Each structure stands twice: as C-alpha cells, then as structure tokens.
Amino acid sequence: MCVRRICLIVAYDGTEYHGWQVQNNAVTIEEVLNQCLSDLLQEEIQVSGASRTDAGVHALCNAAIFDTQTRMPADKIAYALNARLPEDIRIQKSMEVAPDWHPRFANSKKTYEYHIYRGEFAMPIGRQYHLFTYRKPDVALMRKAADYFSGEHDFKSFCQSGAQTETTVRTIYGLDIRESGPELVIRVCGNGFLYNMVRIIVGTLLEVGEGKRTPESMKEVIDGKDRSLAGPTAPANGLLLAGYDFENLGKFGRVYEEKND
C-alpha cells in the first residue's frame, strides 16, 4: 500500500466552532475535517494543522496535512471533501507534499489581520468578522506604537500566561494599520506567533490609540517580558489568519507584502 501525505488549505468562518483543535464536548474544525475525510476516504484520517486557532477566530488559509492510502488524485480531494463539509468550512486547495513535510515545522511567514469597525453604533453587516468600537482610536499614535514590534524580540509580554513554548522569541516582519472608511485593519506578518499574541498586541495598540498608553511605552512593555504589562486580549472574532507563505510550497491567502500593496 502506498501512503501519501496530502496538504489541505482550509478557509473557515470560526463563529460556530470552538477553535481548531479537537476537544471534548465542543465542535472544532479539526474534528469536522477528520470526520468528513474519514467518511470520504473510508479510512481513519487524522489531520494535523499548522495553526491551532482559538474559538471564534477565522481563517482564509490554515494548512493541515494527513496521510492516506487513497488513490484519489490529490487535487481532486478538495472538490470531494467540500461536497461533504458544512458551508462554513471550505478547502481552497489540496495537494500532495513530501511524506515528512509538516506545516508547523516548515519555514513560513504567517499573516494575521485584525478587523475593527469604528462607528457611533455597531454595524450588523460583518459583525462576525470585526471588533466594533464606538471609541475613536488615534490611528497615527497606533502606527507609531506599531513600529516598536518589527524585528526579533522576546514577546513574552504578549503571550497568554500558561502557554507552554520552548522560546518566546519571535520575528515580526511587518505590522501595519490600514484605514478604509470606518474600517481599520491591523496586519502583522511574522515567522510565528505565541498563544494570543496578535490579540494582545491589538488590545495594547487600541489602548495607545485611546490615549491610555504612549507609543514610546511599547519598548518597556516588550522589554519587561511580563504579560501584565501589556493590554487586554482583543476579542477573537476580529482575528483572521489571512495568509501563509510556506518555503518550497507556495503562498496562500492574503500574504503581507511590504512593497506590493
């Protein structure tokens, strides 16, 4: 029997799910994929994901691999699987990868977007995908603060306590803030992110925008390596895993390109 490793690029609306990772008594993306793949391929399938997104977080392009004996052409699995998945999960691509390739251990750049809607009143349209604020954060101040995050830093202050990880050092390649009418999109691209890191960065930047912290204070927060120095964790629903750039495999979703947009 020939075993092949397949990589799926998965888009999902996380509203109705308790995150990616399988857990008891709650429906997760991983669990739905396992069930639908096992039904489809008539073998026990266990996917392994690139990013274990939290409850309520969305993705344009999470990646997951699984091993299978199926003879179905790799690129056709996306079509067959989508016919079985609920409408809030859709495979965007399926492809064969090397038997030892894993998205969590491959070199990659990951782009997250955090979406904010500013208004006097909440906006029902897209409420699943943005944080609403009636405050008027000063975007110029937020941009000044954002500049402190680029580069290699120990981001321990931006890691939810209790998380286990070998090192809290990560590299951020870019962090920018784009305005479009009432919408604000905070984009951050890095080689990896700690647990809740993007949401804590966003919560901290919003406090800068509201005048509760100065942009310059970001240096102390980063250098302090203490979660209590940073701001609150912004709500999950504004967060979107937007882009993945895997070395030797390709770019998926909306990858942050400093020059190109």
Added chain:
Amino acid sequence: MCVRRICLIVAYDGTEYHGWQVQNNAVTIEEVLNQCLSDLLQEEIQVSGASRTDAGVHALCNAAIFDTQTRMPADKIAYALNARLPEDIRIQKSMEVAPDWHPRFANSKKTYEYHIYRGEFAMPIGRQYHLFTYRKPDVALMRKAADYFSGEHDFKSFCQSGAQTETTVRTIYGLDIRESGPELVIRVCGNGFLYNMVRIIVGTLLEVGEGKRTPESMKEVIDGKDRSLAGPTAPANGLLLAGYDFENLGKFGRVYEEKND
C-alpha cells in the same frame, strides 16, 4: 399632545429575515422595529420604510419614519432602541423630520451594491454577503454592457412580473463594476428601482460576462420591455442597500459618487 415624526436610518443583516415588510408567519425587519419601538415608547408604533427589501437582502442605511408622542430627544432614540434590538439590526441615526416628510416620496438617490466572490471554491468568510461563482466572468464585457443602463429608460424588462407600479421608467445615474482581488462589486445608483430590478440587471450582466450575451444586446433587452428577454434574478444575499442621498435631509451609508471614489 405633540406628535413628532422621527426618521431612523437602519442597518441590518438580512440573513435571518423574510425581508422588510410585515407578513404573516415570518419575521421581518419592519415587525421587529414595530415591536421594539412600541415597547420602548409605550405606545403603538408603526414604521413606514423607504425600501421594502426582499428576504436575505442587507442594508447599511434603509430609512423608516414613524409618528410618536414621546418626549425623548430624537437623537437619543437610536441609543435606546439599539439596546432592545437583536444584534443583526442596528439604528445608525435617529432624527426628527417634518410631519409630512416620507422617505418614499422624498427626492432621493439610492445606491445598491451587489457583491460577488470569484474563486475555484466557495469562501466561507462573508458568504452571507456575496454570491459565489466558480465561473470567471469577463469584467471588461460586463462593463461594456453596464454602459447601456445609464440614463432614463423604461426598465420593464428588469421588473419582476406581477409587480404593480404606475410607471416602469427610472433613471440610473451610474452603474460601475469594481474589482478587488477575488471580489467584484457592481454598484448602481438611481432615482428608484423596480421590484428585483438590481438583481435582474446583475443576473443579466453575469450572462454577458460568461459570453452568453453580447454587451450590445443590452439595447434590445431594454427596448423590448419584456422580462423574459433579461437574465435570471441574481440571489438575494449578494445585494446590499448601500447608500441613500435624500434631498434636504442628507447622505447616509456609501453613496455612489461618480468622481469621488
């Protein structure tokens, strides 16, 4: 007792509603507003809307008026009412208007947007707000066809049969198509629209984009004044009542401006 007329600007996600207008055995936006307003103001309130949007259609800025004896300041009604409304309906503004002012009889320009997502596979994020197509409509052809709609025409071919209206003549001030990555937005601004008119225009333009009709054939379709000559009615969920420009009252939402964006 002093009776005042209040105008509400209402945003809603139409996914869970059977349209605007009150009907038996189905929940509508109008009905929810009537109930919440009557509860809030402790008098029987009956709103009257500007646009009777269909089931599944969304709005950034529908307008509705009602008469009330309340002494609550007009601008405060939005806050109090929003506290009672479900999260998929939000008042964006409340204001007093002249006792004989009605949004349906006021001179106005109305902007609709129709959102389309093009891809090999459906996109779960925003699926409530766009039509998905795996076809690759030729946007240049669609734009050529769109040019035929501007100006004053008898749009009988683009009116759902059975609709009753004094005249099927309407003026379209502008119709354009904007591309942004996989997204396509068809915007149309006019002095009024017939029943299902925007959705039939979109269905017809998509057939042009797919090569089933020529751009030039639009002239015959319009001149023929026969619904059977036009294309299918595009699905409701892609349609958004995006902007209203009321003479002597103001602009709300995203109003189509030919030069300005």
